[in-house]
Amino acid sequence: MAKRFFTSYTDGDIILIQDEEYHHLVNVMRAQIGEQITVCFNDGYDNLCEIISLGKNLATLKIMSRQKNNAEADIDVTLFQAVPKGDKLDLIVQKSTELGVKKIVPFLSKFTQTKAISVKSDRLKKVATEAAKQCGRAVVPEIEEVKTFSEVLKTLDEYDYILMPYELEKTREIKTALIKANKPTSIAIIIGSEGGFCIDEIEQAKQCGADIVSLGNRILRAETAAISVMSIVIYQFEQMKTGV
Amino acid sequence: MAKRFFTSYTDGDIILIQDEEYHHLVNVMRAQIGEQITVCFNDGYDNLCEIISLGKNLATLKIMSRQKNNAEADIDVTLFQAVPKGDKLDLIVQKSTELGVKKIVPFLSKFTQTKAISVKSDRLKKVATEAAKQCGRAVVPEIEEVKTFSEVLKTLDEYDYILMPYELEKTREIKTALIKANKPTSIAIIIGSEGGFCIDEIEQAKQCGADIVSLGNRILRAETAAISVMSIVIYQFEQMKTGV
Structure with missing residues (x-):
């Protein structure tokens, strides 16, 4: 499989790769003129491109062929994640991107111990881009700026369906x-x-239609809950199906 | 919920806590005489204990009450994990413990790039113990020494059922x-x-009854596959059910 790059720079029929993607192409991959790579414009298509020139800060390419990428889940899953401590949000963004999430919205809840300023959305976007490249997606999940719980x-x-695990929910599995x-089409x-x-937050979410569920008798860490529920939702609704 | 400790040291009716668990009890938690904690002997029971003395390296406790812990999954899941690079095995041990795994067997396969010697089973046992305490289990999953694929x-x-995801499997979902x-009772x-x-390893596993499956069109990293499949198996068979 050809290596995968994302760009939004084009000049007519010419594709431009610059900045970090250029660095990865030229300094890490040591790509040469004539080599073929897959370039994605974040539109769900893979573009097989040939490198036609390599400048000091810019590579130019031409499209050889274009085909729909089949790695996008056929359901739209948005992960609203109350900001956990340390670098756990990086792990959540990386894993949920691999699992097919469409959008990630970090937010602050009453018990969140992290400040909004410590959430580096540029860094999270980079983590999501790397994960999308690695797992073969042609779309990088959207990472929103930190929201409040009211927002x-x-x-x-x-959304068609809103799923909200709650540690103190003891009956609804x-x-x-x-x-x-x-x-559902969107979750x-x-x-x-x-x-x-x-409990107030749970009640407010219920008013908005959230289905409050238990994840069972073992108490999962925040990041385990995120990765686990993302896996389960994709398994249940997309079936991790193969083919186009 | 009372804090949770593991010990295998008892002297008649007296429970002893020493070594790292002592350090955690006395220096981290700053527990006092008369305080109550949950002590587990790795037998699936929670023992509510009262601290009766605190020595320099040893705490003694007596059991106040004893009850079955309900955090064990009712299916036996063993995770055979080809050793990934870096500290990813730590993450896999931590997350699969939270998700209810009974045993973890690290092994070396043809394409494994890590040497057996770099797998520190003492360290992995510590990670599993911490995760079991944190998620409320009364049993620490068994961590076996590194095996070969033939072993x-x-x-x-x-096992009743053997599940083996394979990147090149394109039809069986x-x-x-x-x-x-x-x-199944054991997986x-x-x-x-x-x-x-x-492909030889896949064929050999098939001969042993392994069900070779695809995880869909996105290529999951080794540790994502482990955590994701563990979540899915528990969801499918244990249903992450609540109650006793």
């Missing part, structure tokens, strides 16, 4: 909930940070 | 496979390292 609530009506949800997953959610 | 194959007949597997999950498996 998150206001956007929930865009996730499997029962997902089977009843049938097959919001809302995951807490280390502190979890306060 | 792994010889143990597979112990994991969901189809798991639905057909009905509800082996075999996950490759960065290099994946060679």
